[in-house]
Amino acid sequence: MSFNKTKEVIEEGDVVILYLNPNNIYSLEVKAKTFNKKAELVDNVFQTTYGALKVISLVGQKYGSKIELTKGWAHVLQPTPELWTMILPHRTQIIYSPDISLITHLMELKPGSTIIETGTGSGSLSHSLIRVIRPNGHLYTFDFHEQRVSIANTEFDRHGLSDFVTLKKRDVCLDGFGEELKHKIDAVFLDLPHPWLVIKHATVVLKQIGGKLCFFSPCIEQVQRTCAKLICEGFIELNTYECLQREMNVQYRSLPILDFECLKYKHTNENITEKNERRERKQEGKLLTVIHAQSLPGHTGFITIATLPPSCHRCTQK
Ligand SMILES: C[S@@+](CC[C@H](N)C(=O)[O-])C[C@H]1O[C@@H](n2cnc3c(N)ncnc32)[C@H](O)[C@@H]1O
Structure with missing residues (x-):
């Protein structure tokens, strides 16, 4: 019932979001038993790429917390219309x-x-x-x-x-x-x-x-x-x-850094030496940049x- 109001702690009957990574997100109803394909009532165990989760064990966990799976971990989140x-x-x-x-x-x-x-x-x-x-x-x-x-x-x-x-x-x-x-x-x-x-x-x-x-x-x-x-x-x-919607990517990139001393010299002296040219080209640094995502x-x-x-x-x- 947690779409209706935000809660601190997961209760039996809640619908929660299990977030493994951006490509593996699931909604689960927190209940002890579920029906299998043969319509038999069995323990509600959810299988993920990081192992199994006994769904009823979520009762009492805080929304937003990190939980153990048999071969890894995931986060349990409050359901929102965006996640749905x-x-x-x-x-x-x-x-x-x-x-x-x-x-x-x-x-x-x-x-x-x-x-x-x-x-x-x-x-x-x-x-x-x-x-x-x-x-x-x-x-x-x-x-x-x-x-x-x-x-x-x-x-x-x-x-x-x-x-x-x-x-x-x-x-x-x-x-x-x-x-x-x-x-x-x-x-x-x-x-x-x-x-x-x-x-x-x-x-x-x-x-x-x-x-x-x-x-x-x-x-x-x-x-x-x-x-x-x-x-x-x-x-x-x-x-x-x-x-x-256009995404922006934040990433470190190697970019040439302008050497203003060298540029000043270049303007005042037309006979710039080859050594100076090389120095100008060599200066590179890792900078934090923001660029548009490649695909729209x-x-x-x-x-x-x-x-x-x-x-x-x-x-x-x-
Ligand atoms: C593209 S879907 C709507 C998707 C919805 N906006 C969503 O975000 O999930 C279009 C729906 O309109 C329904 N529909 C088409 N013609 C209709 C009509 N004349 N009366 C009622 N529903 C109609 C179809 O059955 C279909 O489920």
Whole structure:
């Protein structure tokens, strides 16, 4: 239940993150027994490249502490939406943390916001949205795929997040979001193949002053078509962004060091000796440098934000 609140010490039933190294991160439910492939109840022992871990032995350990495995060690961490996004079981394409940060900022989310997300997919974005809007906000999330809805529901429950989210199986293009949400929603987020088919339904549920609509689309053609629909429906302040995270590497490098004495001599005396040239070239030192990473992560998608103005303003616009 530790997604819901930060804790000092691990208790039975918590979901914890087991961090071996950047490429080996896992989530574990702290319980004594688990079912094996033959559906038999057995001791809950988790196998890693550094050996086995009896999962129930984590009870009483401090979050952030280093724990022994049979052939090495790992850290046990508090679960966060960012770590969950790195390790969750993919049922669909997901939205990653750099895009999520821009989405939550553009939608102006805060504790107490009431929001809609569709489709739920693998629940990557949902976990971050819930963290922003709790404790007194609510996320309504929709997906038309039965199995994805069922798995996401189980995960929200296991992570102690059920009080902050309502997950419904629905085709939102056909059926919209439901009368009960009419003009109650601060922001709607769309991540599905035909966002333009949902705009009309969004205008019904958004609050009448300043409701935000945000959508994520990999292709610019989807963006153009959806923006045209947004303008038709009276949305204003449309902006589309692409969020590219660029890493910086900090490392020691051997670099030539300028010899200013030698340079001064060079300027004042054209007949610089070969000895001086050699001295200038030889001077090298190990310096702490910061350089851009060689590769830049590629395109994920375009993020578009729009605002629904008060209805009287919309009438004069049309
Ligand atoms: C790319 S995934 C969403 C991923 C999600 N944003 C995440 O970060 O995990 C798109 C989802 O939209 C759902 N979907 C597509 N069309 C839909 C519709 N008309 N109504 C409801 N859900 C729909 C799909 O079933 C799929 O799960």
